[in-house]
Amino acid sequence: MSAVPPVRTVLIDDHPALRAGVRAVLEQTGRIEVVAEASDGERGVEICQRLEPNVVLLDMEMPGMDGIAVAERLRELAVPTRVLAYSAYDDAAYVTAMLQAGAAGYVTKDKPMSLVAEAVEAVARGEGRWFVSITPPNPVDIPISDRELDVVRLMARGRDNNEIADELGISPNTVRNHVSAAYEKLGVSSWRQAVAWAWEHGLV
Template sequence: MRVLLVDDHPVVRAGLKALLETTEGVEVVGEASSGEEAVEKARTLEPDIVIMDLAMPGMDGVQATRRITELGLGAKVLVVTIHDEDEYLVPALNAGAAGFLNKSAADTDLVGAVEAVARGHSYLPRHAAALLARRKAQDASDHKRGTDVLSPREVTAIELYASGFSAGETGKEMRLSPKTVEGYLARAKAKLGLHNRRDVVRFALEAGLLRAEDER
């Protein structure tokens, strides 16, 4: 697993690197101290995981996350920040982040967060589901995005897909063909106005179909 560390504080990068280097199969392939440098190194080094700080001079972590996601290289961004999720979680997810971890928990949770994101799962703070639900409740169009518009099988397909299952794996769980599962997912996403896995994960959290990683 190739990791790019992005933080404007060398001491923080050194600490995160020390934590990661104790884990078998994890290689820190590069470091960046700004958003601009992060985007360029993501392009040239093609890491599997980018550990992203948010508060940096110039291009901030949210902007850098969006740029890296738009590169289409398949790198997954895990935001590791001192900032509170109440203000930064939703912007980070909207920018394409696959996970969000507070630096205060990095010494115990960083490796697990990296492994979860690498497996295709989301990794979010304990109160993420409640926070996103509150934000959803403030949305005037909330009633149009509930699970009540989905069939039971569409709900199951969305739940498994949001948990990181492929169409084939979901089909095995539901005892259906992958093509049938893809049909359920396509109809569900069309009903809910969702476009990609990131949208589905966010909806599943908001709807209570998916729990934050550290609540599992």
């Protein structure tokens, strides 16, 4: 059996010491290879265009082009690299903006580095990873049923319909019905819009 290739990763952060620490921990796993680093968004976009890494670990706050702008630019350029936001902030506005910009995950800098490595590998596999805690709103503000909310929360955690069905003990067809009902009640038309709503309301 051939060996699984390492997750090719680019780091974009304006703090050299932080990049060095993150790089060391990621590469110690033996499953992640940091192929390049950048200290600003413009350079990071250029590197991702050229190298097309599996994942870019992207700081939110940088001079010039910030993380949201970088994620949006990579999506516009159709660069096949999954974005994992790496931020000091867990504000709902940041999380929602990154989700809408096409990010596959969001992890805050206070989390253990082992969790960051886990998130990099998960995002490379196509799974969502959103390690953020936001204060939930008053339940009366939630226009969907408890079960529909369960489904949307699991969607926001990167689960597909079959995984949601398994976790909730219902059929995939029932999951689809809950998704359709949630879309109608929330006034949205896509997975991304529904998950953005969940983040905006602190429900994940």
